[in-house]
Amino acid sequence: MRKILIVGAGQSGLQLALGLQAHGYEVTVMSNRTADEIRGGRVMSTQCMFDQALQHERDLEINFWEDRSPRVEGLGVSVAGPDGSRPVNWLGRLDGYAQSVDQRVKMAGWMETFAQRGGQLVIHGAAVSDLDFFARAYDLVLVAAGKGELVTMFERDAARSPYDRPQRALAVAYAHGVERRPEHPDTLAVRCNLVPGVGELFMIPGYTVSGACDIMFWEGVPGGPLDVFTGVTDPAEHFSLTLELMKRFTPWEYERAAKAELTDAGGTLAGRYAPTVRKPIGRLPSGGAVLGVADVVVANDPITGQGSNSASKCAAAYLASILERGEEPFDEEWMQATFDRYWATAQHVTKWTNAMLAPPPEHVLKLIGSGMQYQALADRFANGFNDPADFEDWFFEPEKAEAYLASLADG
Template identity: 30%
Template sequence: MTHTSRGTGTGKAASTGTGASIGILGSGISGLQLALRLQQLGVPVTLYSAQDVQGLRSGRPRNFPARFGPTQQREEQLGVFDWRTPDAQVRHWAVTLGTGDAPLEFLADLTPPSSVVDFRLYLPHLFTHFLDRGGHAVIGVPSAEEAAKAHDLVVVANGDRSMRQLFPADPTRSAHTTPQRILCSGLYYGIDEDLPHSLDLHFLPGIGEILRIPFRSPAGRADVLAFEAVPGGPLEAAAHLDADADPTAFHREVLALVAAYAPTLRERISTRTFGLIGPGEVAQGGITPVVRRGWARLDDGTCALAIGDAWITNDPLTAQGANLGSHTAFALADLIATAQGPFDEGFCRSASAHLWEHARHVVEWSNAFLGELPPHARVLFAHAAQDKQIADAFVSTFHDPVAMWRILSDEDGVAAFLAGFRQPGPPGRPGPPPAMSRRE
């Protein structure tokens, strides 16, 4: 293992609260924001990362996160938010539900805009700030047991196989045991926008979803084009093609699927210039949504906490993964900094239960959207197509998963949400949605 930089205070201590030593395993958004926040609060911390800063900049895309307003506010608080340019923002959502001649459609403004920055830019940026402020980082991730010898508390934010074994799946909180979508997401050139800084989301009942997202990539402005395929359905085909071995066949299949299931999007793609921004710029495979046990007792009797991918894996459809990771990091940092007792099993149990109170809304909402869209959600979508105020308010609630799940969890939630607007028709019996105006 390589020590890259050393700040003040490492090694196991007998004290609690800010005098304790915290070891963080993993340098994703959860691990890095936790390290930065503890550093800000004066808590001695060591960050263990499988990659150095340069390593985080390289490789294939890991995911395509959208960071909503509260996450950006936390980044401002950390002094690490650095993407205010329009090419790193999504300001509008164009949503389509259904296929055929008369799909339900609405256009909404997202307020504040989300930030869309490749993690190959974002994670090195945070890591560099941590080091520049005197942070202590070690390149190479030990086992939780090894890390516990040097720290009063070990927080695992690394979701690799060995760490997943430490935190087994919690069947009472995990609705699925297999992937509910097969994913094929890539970064492309050659796609035009109807409205600048807008996202396209096509819900295809029984088939899956197609998304186009403007994105700040390492190569500059590009577009994410993503298929979320119901297993066994027609969108799954692209996930099984080798884009590197035969780019022509891969691009041909991608365009064919867009033409068949999102024809208005296909109209904006240039056959001549369309293609991945480079070799390897695609992510394919299935993700099983799962909630793992939030803490584990180690061999020496001490305990470790799980956050980030080590704790919860959600399907990316609701775009909450990075935001949940950020929220959890800040909430845990506050618990650590104000702890009055030892970082023992009691602390880990209590902390994990506290973090779950927020996280459960994200999990339940994400799992619900992977199933058949319930009638009350369709009612909300229909009203959004008739009233832009409703559309704007609904889409902007993606910033607040607790409020979103309060709305979408049942028909009473939808009715209460709609009651705040002048409605074109009674809930449950909306009139025909007007034509969209996004091409005007």
């Protein structure tokens, strides 16, 4: 029986661990927190997952919250005018529903399931020196902890990382009591509110420790009017700031949320990081090699909502590569090939995300505006969150955008 160590208990690490466990591998997971500490801690992300990523959970039969979590059937886009108006406002329909399950709920539940099924769970904050010791006892070591010292083992891939500093200041709040959207009260949807030159507000229906909720997620241009959450430690103050900014920049969202309340004391999060692609093989002091997983090696800004989706897809790709390897050694050539298999899909996410962080070119503004005129475009944009590779055919290049718009006009 092959022995595998996974460091990190997030979406990718636990999904991969449960998948390997189901195929008879001897798996150890290292986490710096217990399930109870995670469940009772602070929110970690917004984690709206679309159909392809959710299917990987269904395939492993670990979609424990699918029947409880609200089903997101659309994705809308609004553009704010300087006077508080919405010159652009449309809704695209998803072919398969999306869901957002608070990672406090999911990761705690998955950790407990992994342990109940006989997996070895080690509660220990791993350092590079720890991995150097443990690596000798395992056939493969996977690093799925995207923050802290361990990430320094993986070299930044400058050719794939155009940004060297954070492009957005991030602020999240989970709330109960947000009213249904009046323009489509029967369709739950993620809403992307674009405030030109200022940032973005995402409204995401979700499921948290206390049931159904709505997630308010500000992405602010650094140094701009949304960049006000640094140093704010009081959840009530964070929530109040969130609502004040909604009232100022997206009054249509504030109207729905004016009577909302924070879900719990751990329901806020703020921070920022530079989007970075890293080389997948990490070097240990003794000369051994470890393989990076998900946002350890491809950390995109959350502006396109792809973090958990990419983590799920990475775990699925790595699981397939490990199973196909059989008894052959997990050498560095295999590690690189395994990452390349994931990068085949991740590259589209990185390209799209980095494009959305930049000021939009004229053809993108035209596409976004045309979502009001063409339902097919609105639907295609929405479903691009499920399969970002589709954007290659119509979104990035002016010529392809014009050809697509012409095809819609000819109709």
